[in-house]
Amino acid sequence: MEKTLKRWFPVFVLPTGIAFLIAFLIPFIMGIYLSFCEFRTVTDAQFVGFVNYVRAFTENSDFVNALWFTVKFTVVSVISINIIAFALALALTRGLKGTNLFRTVFFMPNLIGGIVLGYIWQVIINGVLYNFGYSITSDATYGLLGLIVLMNWQMIGYMMIIYIAGIQNIPHDILEAAKVDGAGKIRMLFNIIIPSVMPSITICLFLTITNCFKLFDQNLALTAGAPAKQTQMAALDIYNTFYGRIGFEGVGQAKAVVFFLIVAAIALLQLYFTGKREVEG
């Protein structure tokens, strides 16, 4: 059968393959090459070596600031999202009344798009700050906190669903045995439940880290980087470098490559940790 199937390559693979080539593979390779070039459009590229990479970090401190802001936002959000999501998952696996309804409500924000989420929270945060004579763009701290609250609202339900699936997969007899042996609630949590859901924790950590790190729409809608680019995350900074001023396309592409390398490193780390535990288990 494999031999016959081989001849059907054009039907089975070509449509996806061509689309993949046009939308991803060629742009990716061109992107790497152009990061070493000076260009306005993609056809007038002049090779300049590492100049763009140097400019990305030395022309101004925008990129470094954006990366630092992104890291701060990511660390706080990842911790709070995962703790709250895990707590809710524990509460929703105890057979309480209304569990299905709560699950529906908690997951709902995840389906709303980033641009819409940004404006929803802009109104609410500005409404609170108005009483004190401020707005979300008066101080970078408000923007940071706003982004963290927004991200929590959006992602808690999603992570909760994954944790619920993990908790429900714990074999019942293990929990029963621990109870018979007189393990208290805290010991059950740390010695049995958490070790059993480690795969879910790895997935959730990875999903929250990459989603927070790559955040763009929410950032654009909530503060658009204001005040004075202080709440600008890496993705938004790259966008503004490309499209903000003429003459910085190469710098934008170099920043994009650096950004890609960081995201890829996070992904490889995740792969390494997942693989390591699978061997151990």
Added chain:
Amino acid sequence: MIKENKGSALGTVILGIIAVVFLFPVFIVLINSFKTRFAISQSPFTLPDSLTFVGIENYIKGVRDTGFLSAFFWSLFITVFSVGVIVVFTSMTAWYITRVKNLLSRTLYLLFIFSMIVPFQMVMFTMSKIANSLSLDNPIGLILIYLGFGAGLSVFMFSGFVKSVPLGIEEAATIDGCNPFETFWYVVFPILKPTSITVAILNTMWIWNDYLLPYLVIGNEYKTIPIAVQYLKGGYGSIDMGAMMAMLVLAILPVVIFYLACQKYIIKGVAAGAVKG
């Protein structure tokens, strides 16, 4: 027994309070969509009263200013056809590269997985220029671009499932005289249905809400809903908050209806997608 009941009642009450907190932002947007723009920025947390109530004025203005109806149409058109095309073509590709074992298949598989970790910013400039020069900067061309971009995750998920489909069934179909195309559509594709639903849901959530990709590729001529909402911001950062609130309600409404209708599949699909991704 009584103690247990008390504990669970308290749990339900606490979860109930958290649920109210979760619904609060959407509720605020809804009540503000009926208020004057002045009242929205000054007192967003009060219900509209006789002074601040403006009826559906915000909705009329928002729909007119943003061209919401055409944005809704384009969002629906692009999402439905992109998701359909992705499910059809990536499932075929996944079956082929899982069943035909050669260097090309392995290379393609690795490239698809690799594409999943590349952030959009890496390719946004070059991709939109290429789309432009190949005249793909229209809703039909955008479908092809979504196929290319969605291929990574979708092929990966289908491949994972294809591995568990027993070869015997496919061989039986071949002996009965099916060519590979027929074998796939009559035998394999029906078995892939659960994965097809997961892939469709994950891609729908992504494409319906996607802002930057459609903005860069077709944003000059066509608006999708996220582009229409962002368009309200205008050039100098001034926003008509009334119209904005109304547009947010109209943007959320289809999502909520879709969610309530397909909730079971969505939650299952998201959990399945996460475990594999």
